[in-house]
Amino acid sequence: MGRPHKPLLDRERITTTALELVDEQGDFSVPRIAARLGVQTASVYHHVDGRDGIVELLRERVCAAIDGGTLDRDPWDTAMAAWARSYRAAFAAHPRAIPLLTASPVRAAKVLVQYERAVVRLLDAGFPLADVMPVIIALENLVLGSALDMAAPEAMWELTDETATPQLARALDVVAGGRTDAAFELALAGYLAHCRNLLNTP
Incomplete structure (x- = not known):
């Protein structure tokens, strides 16, 4: 099988998923992000600096507008x-x-x-x-x-x-x-x- 064109997990996808959870539920958790993306929780931590890191990614995403x-x-x-x-x-x-x-x-x-x-x-x-x-x-x-x-x-x-x-x-x-x-x-x-x-x- 060829390699996927896009990585299965990256900061962009993590941010998008976290923002979707916040829009829907008012908050997010790393396990919920992982579950929605179909990956292990530990995999998410490989790309971000914990919950605080995700909050700052969310801030960047919202403020980019x-x-x-x-x-x-x-x-x-x-x-x-x-x-x-x-x-x-x-x-x-x-x-x-x-x-x-x-x-x-x-x-x-x-x-x-x-x-x-x-x-x-x-x-x-x-x-x-x-x-x-x-x-x-x-x-x-x-x-x-x-x-x-x-x-x-x-x-x-x-x-x-x-x-x-x-x-x-x-x-x-x-x-x-x-x-x-x-x-x-x-x-x-x-x-x-x-x-x-x-x-x-x-």
């Missing part, structure tokens, strides 16, 4: 807004990965490089060094919270008796079908307005 080129746009607030929207879309595609990824430190080199670009962009815009990480972390809080909201049921408020909460019923009717995008853009606008004030405060 973020368009880092948005950070090159001008002015700086346009760049940060575009980065935020791309960041949100990447994580909204895999919302169950968010709790998993936020529970461990960022180590993946490719992801750290994107943070470096964001830091440089803000420093070039004139932000003091002490403000740079709070600005980035605040943006992440906004983005990841909205990505989770996008995965929530469209009807998050179930009114059994609209006569008891008539104004809530009216407010929900107005935003039906677009609440997550409207809320995100509102929060993003407020965030950017505060950052502009921060930048312009002596």
